Amino acid sequence: MEFWDPGQVVGILIVAVVVLISAYIYFCWTLVRCDSKADLTGKVAIVTGANTGIGYHTALDLAKRNARVILACRNKEKAEQARDEIIAASQNKSVVVQIVDLCLMKSVRDFVGRIVAEERRLDILVNNAGVVSAGKPREVTDEGFETLFAANYFGPFLLTNLLLDLMKKSTPSRIVNVSSVVNKFGTIDFNNLQAEKSFQYHARYFDSKLAFVLFTRELAKRLEGSGVTANVLHPGSVYTDLLRHLNPLIRIPILVFMRFFCRSPEEGAQTSIYLAVSEDVAEISGKYFVDCDIQEKEANPVSRNMELAAKLWKVSAELTGLESN
Template structure:
């Protein structure tokens, strides 16, 4: 990875931080995208210490704000003409229904639409790489997910599993359609299930609610470092050169259920997403 530029979203904690540290250890210049400046600065210091690398950069980006994403993308392109790897790792789990600044249900708005916009804005820089890679962190919960076309913001019958699963199915469909659209380029796109990882993803950022539950369950779950292994593999391994449009678990490509392989659903989601983030004509 020496000489390569990598962007990791949600890099301030959990798998994002673990992915950052490992790729920095391997010689990459890692741009850590963080929502909060104070937490981001603390994570940057930790990453420098743990990786032993000085090739780490922290930049602010709120994936729930399209203005923030556009501003960040412009800053990245000013600093880095070539991006070798984009790891779309950031994710939220919200026990109650919450909306982004643009009125999207937070799971779909951040986990999918935020990364959809960021990826599209950075595609030109990725195509300049000798071997560009896009790595989307999904989850096995996509199997129970459904794209609620008539009510994507889940105004009726919201629950956390419904919201999270919809966003994770969207991650897989996005990856499949992105890979199709990138045919003929040097850029690949793959997604992954990290396994059951004990992170703070479900902890309320404002109240801290959920910390005690995470603490109780931690012994039964993977560590952040273990959960990051497949993302690091997809970002760096020569074994996956040229492989695209696949869903990985434990560093192995796995088949997906039929609804995640549906090209019409993937196309429809792409076109809907373009309209929501202002990328369509």
């Protein structure tokens, strides 16, 4: 049996360590932060999925800027804990919880009903919530919606549309949609929007994130001249609990890697915060952002097909019952 020369082993180890350290330095060096000092006194913001991860840090930042922040979450206990932590960290008492499950269109309508009844204005809407559902089988709600696509696309589609009147009364106002780089691998199959024909959670996630970019393009077009902007972003690779449903044997090694080579949730929130507050983007709408910068070449070219965007809008309006409003 042949053994490696100890010198060779040491050489390989040194190269591996140098590569890892270089990757880490590159990773730290390329981090971008929102440097806006904007104060949001008197403004109202909604952040969906604000109890954890990127959404939590987006909400915390907006609270530190003195906005009234509504944490739009599905789990009351987790949301109230996040609210208490955000109030303690920001010294802003105007942070409240409103429950919404984005998979359920009735829940979305009830949520909007409460917002419209209780809030005078809405300046910022951050559609942050999302699921990967990795490892879970296809699930369908009583209303007939496949849950991954509903949480990532149909729910936010309906929520945003139902809040538009309030946002138009509060101009200038901003809609910030959190997509993902994986929109590049997505397709829109109108015969499989509820995963009737096939369900693969990773493909569904990619497709839902492409749908979110197409939605943002069409929304921005429809909002031209209204004083409401809509932009979409990829937050980077971020160390969060997004893969919570994966088999631990796969998830734990991925999380260990992510801990060192991915952004913290606070770092991952920077582009969302930038689009929500920065003066630089006050007039920009319908664009795809990464690292606080327009990066259209990073978006799926299909996301610029406005015929497809219009068709998806029409089908989504029918399915969610938006047209009957």
